Every structure is written in structure tokens, then in C-alpha cells.
Amino acid sequence: MQAHLRSAGKKVPAILAPDVVWAQCDHCTSCVRFTPPGTRTFLPNNSDSFREVGCASQTCQRAIPGDHHCAGDRDPCSYIDTFIGGGNTSGFLATDTFSFGTTPVPGVVFGCSGDIMVDGLAGASGFAGFSRGGLSLVSQLNMSRFTYFIAPLNDAAGKSFVSWSSGDADNLDIIALQAMMGGRRSSTPLLAATEKQDPDLYYVKLTGVQLDGQLLTAIPAGTFDVRSDGSGGAILSTTLPVTYLEEAAYRVLRRELVSRVQSEGVNATGDVNQLCFLAHELAKAKVPVLSLVFDGADRAMEFRVENYFFDVGDGLTCLTILPSTGGTVLGSLLQAGRTMTYDIHGGQLTFQTAAASAVAPERVALVVMVTLLAWVLAPQSLV
Numbered sequence: 587m588q589a590h591l592r593s594a595g596k597k598v599p600a601i602l603a604p605d606v607v608w609a610q611c612d613h614c615t616s617c618v619r620f621t622p623p624g625t626r627t628f629l630p631n632n633s634d635s636f637r638e639v640g641c642a643s644q645t646c647q648r649a650i651p652g653d654h655h656c657a658g659d660r661d662p663c664s665y666i667d668t669f670i671g672g673g674n675t676s677g678f679l680a681t682d683t684f685s686f687g688t689t690p691v692p693g694v695v696f697g698c699s700g701d702i703m704v705d706g707l708a709g710a711s712g713f714a715g716f717s718r719g720g721l722s723l724v725s726q727l728n729m730s731r732f733t734y735f736i737a738p739l740n741d742a743a744g745k746s747f748v749s750w751s752s753g754d755a756d757n758l759d760i761i762a763l764q765a766m767m768g769g770r771r772s773s774t775p776l777l778a779a780t781e782k783q784d785p786d787l788y789y790v791k792l793t794g795v796q797l798d799g800q801l802l803t804a805i806p807a808g809t810f811d812v813r814s815d816g817s818g819g820a821i822l823s824t825t826l827p828v829t830y831l832e833e834a835a836y837r838v839l840r841r842e843l844v845s846r847v848q849s850e851g852v853n854a855t856g857d858v859n860q861l862c863f864l865a866h867e868l869a870k871a872k873v874p875v876l877s878l879v880f881d882g883a884d885r886a887m888e889f890r891v892e893n894y895f896f897d898v899g900d901g902l903t904c905l906t907i908l909p910s911t912g913g914t915v916l917g918s919l920l921q922a923g924r925t926m927t928y929d930i931h932g933g934q935l936t937f938q939t940a941a942a943s944a945v946a947p948e949r950v951a952l953v954v955m956v957t958l959l960a961w962v963l964a965p966q967s968l969v
Contacts, residue, residue, distance in 0.1 A: 605715045605717050605719030605720070605721050605722045605786060606649075606665065606667050606696075606697050606713075606715055606721050606722075607694065607695070607696040607697065607712070607713065607714050607715050607721065607722070607723060607726075608667060608675060608677065608696055608697030608698070608699045608712050608713050609628040609696060609697070609698065609699065609711055609712035610625055610626070610627050610628060610699055610702055610711050610712060611627065611628045611630065611677055611698035611699050611700060612627040612628065612629050612630070614700045617700035617701050617702075618701045618702075618703055619701070619702045619703075620673070620702060620703055620704055620705055620707070621702050621707055621709070621710075621711075622707075622708070622709050624709070625707075625709050625710070625711055626711040627711065628698065628711070628712075630680070630698065633682055633683075635681075635682050635683045635692060636680060636681075636682045637680060637681045637682070638662040638663075638678060638679075638680050639662065639663045639678070639679035639680055639681060639695065640659060640660055640661070640662065640663060641656035641658070641659050641660070641661050641662070641663050642659035642660070643663065645663070645679065645695060646663030646679060648720060649663070649665070649679060649695070649720065649721050650663060650664075650665055650679075662678035662679070662680070663678055663679040664676070664677070664678050664679075665677065665678070665679060665697055667697065667699075667713075669704050669825065672705070673703050673704035673705060674701075674703055674704065675697070675699040675701060675702045675703065675704055675713075676699065676700065676701045677697050677698045677699040677700045677701070678697070678698055679695060679696070679697055679698070680695075680696060680697075680698045681693050681694060681695050681696070682694060682696065684696075691727065694723075694726055695721055695726065696712075699712070714748075716732060716734075716748070716824070717786040717787065717788075718785060718786045718787070718788070718930075719786040722786075723750075724750075724930065727750065727752055728752050729750045729751065729752050729930060730751055730752055730929075730930060730931045731750060731751050731927060731928060731929050731930060731931075731932075732748060732749065732750035732751075732927070732928050732930075733748065733749050733750070733925055733926065733927040733928070734746070734747065734748040734749075734824070734925070734926055735747055735748075735924070735925045735926075736824070736918055736921055736922040736923070737922065737923070738890070738892055738893075738922045738923045739892070739896075739919075739922070740892055741923075770885065770938065770939060771936055771937070771938040772880075772883040772884050772885045772887070772936070772937060772938075773882065773883060773934045773935060773936045773937075774790050774791065774880035774881055774882050774883045774934070774935050774937075775790070775791065775881065775882055775933055775934060775935070776788055776789065776790065776928065776929070776930070776933045776934060776935050777789040777790060777791060777819075778933075780812060780816060781816075782814075782815060782816025783812070783816045783819070787821050787822075788821065788822045788928065788935070789812075789819050789820065789821055789822075790820050790822065790880055790881075790935055791810070791819075791820065791880060791881035791882075792810040792820040792878060792879070792880060792881075792914055793810065793879050793880060793881050794878075794879035795831075795835055795838075795839055795876070795877070795878060795879070796876070796877040796878070796879060796886055797839075797842055797843070797846070797874040797875065797876060797877075798874045798875050799875070799877070799886075801879070802835075802838050802839060802842060804838045805834060805835045805838045805839075806834050809832050809834045809835050810832060810835070810914060817912045817913050818832070818912070818913050818914075819913050819914070820913065820914040820915075820916060821913060821914070821915045821916070822915075822916050822921075822926070822935070823915050823916065823917055823918070824918045824921070825918075826915055826917040826918065827906070827917050827918050827919045828906045828907070828908055828917045828919065829894075829906060829907045829908070829914075829915060829916055829917040829919070829920045830907075830908050830909070830910035830913070830914060830915040830917075831907050831908070831909060831910065831914050832909075832910060832911075832913065832914050833909040833910060833911055835914075836907065836908070836909035836910075837858075837909070839876075839907070840858075840861050840905070842874070843861060843873075843874060843905070844861065846874050847863065847868070847871055847873060847874075850870075850871035850872055851867075851871075852864070852867040852868055852870075852871045853867075855902070856904065859908065859909055860904060860905070860908070861904065861905040862898075862902045862903065862904040862905070863895075863902070863903055863904075864901055864902065864903075865897055865901050865902060865903040866901070868895065868903045869903075873891045873895065875888060875889070875891075876888075876889050876893075876894050877889065878916075887924075887937055888939070889920060890923060892922075893906075893919060893920050893921075893922060893923065894906050894907055894919070894920060896919065906919045906920070907920075923939070924937050924938055924939050925937070925938045
């Protein structure tokens, strides 16, 4: 996290929709893996339902247009999945039966990854894409809604989860889950992508930023609007931990935070693209409460300090919001500690504050336990 915060530039990183579902796959002896020792590995030879996806197949052509690096049509369809912030995983596409809870789903297309050069997977055996893309679980399982909860990093007892439904009747599970979470709910429209935006991503309309309930009126009007070239707007991401805020808004937010925290006798450090404080000093100060205002929402999305300040080591606590010049990306650290429900058919995002202790995911159908940033997969023959 420290290196990521300090090395990030002003230009918002290219957002690759989390589409391909992949698992660490035991199919080569020379693979390079950054995953920790003992990470569970998928064994293709132990599964009767495992099938490779060939280069000549329509699935391969749709998933990976162009050069598939295949010597022949019968070769397996190879891929490289690049992660934002560095690293990639590569392997070949296959199908198998996946089990979600007690529900088996045959024919799920996933990546059988050999080389996994991604830091920070914390022992996760794979990644489950929840974008709108054709190979994501949302598309393959025909989800109508899905909900996730990312437990705050400082909540040792908290459990992250994701739950979904694929029919109107099953939506009752999501509603029951929201009731269990308690807390206040608010909704904002999920926007359709414009002609020049990535149709696989989830967009919302951010209209303002608040500190201690006061709107930062110095942010220029139209800062968060979508531009004619497709840039701008606001995207939701669970693959990026940090948040990228349009530069014009970031400058105002940074100035206000510095002014209010320094009034507590705590001096700021870092350059104009980063804001840090000495951790032991900031811990004693009253940090302003940050909130984001969304179109149509009856209340702002209010955050805890740990959502937007992170201890990066070396005695420093830094703002996890960075400036960008191409749009706003709301990262996973900012979303932690609340349920996020995506009603795909209804075109609504509902956010709800909740304590992790209120979650009882075992009572909700089709729930998969997750880790921050990397959802663990459960294909058959995973050991």
C-alpha cells in the first residue's frame, strides 16, 4: 500500500473491468507465482467435468479478440489478465462445474492460471469478476442483483462476503440480507455507459464532497461530469484499494483537510499529490468526517476515518485519495464497512452502513466468503 500510494501519478489508471474468473491452476512445473506457499490449487486432472476452451471456439474469439498466441485451432485459448497497479496472471481458458454454497453450476468459463505475478493476494486461490463483461460471474450466472460487504481492515472479527440472486424470487434473499445488516440505506442510479465509455464498468453520478456535513462549494461545477471523449464521471472498483478523485475536487479537499487538521496542531507532509501526517499525531487529532453526495440519494455516503486514512508504515498515516485527470474511481478502502447492492435490472446502487458483527451470511442463499480485493473461488477439485 505504501509504495502504491507514493508512486501513483495524477492520471487515473486505465480501468480494466474485472471480467475473467480465474483460479491458480496446477498445470506446469515452471510457473512463476507470487502467491504465498500453501495457496490452494485447482487440479484439472481430478475433475471429470473439466474441459479446455480451444482457440477456434466462439468463446475464445469473444473473450480474447485478435491474436491468441496459438499455433493451431486445437490449442487451448490463452490469456493474460493485467492488474491495475502492476502484475498479471496468465494461463488458458477452460470450463468446469463450480459450486456456490450447495448449488453446482456446470460449464462456467474460467481462467486456469499458471503464472501469477500479482502481489498482495493474501493466499486467495483466484479471482471472481463481477463486472458486466461476458465472462464475469454476473453475466455467466445471469445475476439480477448482487451485494458485497468488505470488512474494514481494523475489524479482526469482521467477515467479508458476496451474495447474489438470478431471479425475482431470489431477490428476497438480498432484501433479507439488507434487513439483517441494519443501518441506513440510500440509493443512486447505476448509469448506462456512454458511447465512449467502457460498457463493462459500473458508473454513478457523484455530485459533491462534504466535510463535517458541509458541502465543499469551492469545487467547480461540472467537475464530476462525463466529458464528450468519455472521460470523467465516477466508477466503482473493488480491484483498486485507493480512490482517485478529479484533480479540481482533490485540490479543494486536500486544502480543507490540511487546514482543519493543522488547526489541531498536526502538520502535514507529502507533496501536492499526496497528503500524509505523522501517525501518532493524527491519532490524537479530530479528523473531519468525509462524505460523498450522489445524484438521487436522500443522504450522503459518510465514511469513517479509517476509510480514507491508512497507516502506510514509517510512522506515517496517508490519505487514500489521490488526484486524477481522467475521472473518479471509488476504491475498495472507501467502500469498506458497508453493504453495496447492485440492482442490475433495476439500475440502482444501494449503499448501507453496517457493522460486520451484524452479518450472518450463512443464512443467505448463494453466499461466498471473500477476501479484500480478491474473491476466493470454489471450483470442483480445488485442494
